[in-house]
């Protein structure tokens with residue numbers, strides 16, 4: 001053994017022994033995260049909260065999706081607005097969190113969360129045949145739309161843009177249509193991933209919360225469509241407009257006019273289709289409307 005290697009070895013042993021002997025005192029244990037709503041069902045948005053002032057950052061994962069936490073302005077609580085996709089199979093799931101605390105210590109939290117079944121309906125409906133069996137030209141547009149949407153959903157703002165609770169986007173009767181398994185023209189089978197409002201053509205549609213308009217253009221199935229990015233992977237989507245009153249890149253606040261409802265795209269008649277997605281998971285807008293986000297600051 002050469003002299004310098006021997007010295008390095010001694011140094012390593014002493015350093016290791018020293019770090020064990022001088023380990024920092026263990027900080028107080030971190031309380032368990034709370035989920036609202038407490039009963040978790042397929043399609044439900046979930047506000048996850050951890051109250052611990054000594055946290056400096058959190059990484060998390062749940063149902064194969066990355067959780068993005070942000071601190072309250074007084075830094076006494078951390079929040080993530082997440083959710084369970086409508087097609088998630090009910091059963092046990094695991095919430096995993098990695099916390100970094102002031103002073104450099106870390107904590108792992110592993111919490112079991114049961115996903116309960118939601119009871120959604122089945123419906124049959126009729127639309128123009130070109131929406132069930134699109135031709136080659138139409139397939140081209142559908143593919144182009146898919147690429148645009150993929151781009152939009154991959155570039156969410158790195159901080160929450162929403163403020164307070166979500167508000168209903170239109171003064172029109174809501175229907176209990178989210179999660180319905182639908183058969184179009186006796187063939188196409190799909191799950192309805194939004195909520196329909198019986199809005200006459202020309203009804204004013206408003207932003208459900210503040211954010212940035214990341215899409216405002218006609219798409220094949222969606223018709224004239226507006227998508228708002230609310231940050232950290234959360235989006236609201238408005239379809240079938242007869243008129244746009246916003247443009248892509250525009251910042252909007254809760255209740256701001258986005259356009260007028262209509263019957264463009266794949267519809268059986270005039271209505272507003274309103275959808276909410278988080279990291280690609282389709283969430284029930286009606287459940288998001290019931291979630292009190294006003295205490296989150």
Ligand SMILES: [Zn+2]
Pocket residue numbers: 192194195196272273274
């Ligand atoms: Zn719809």
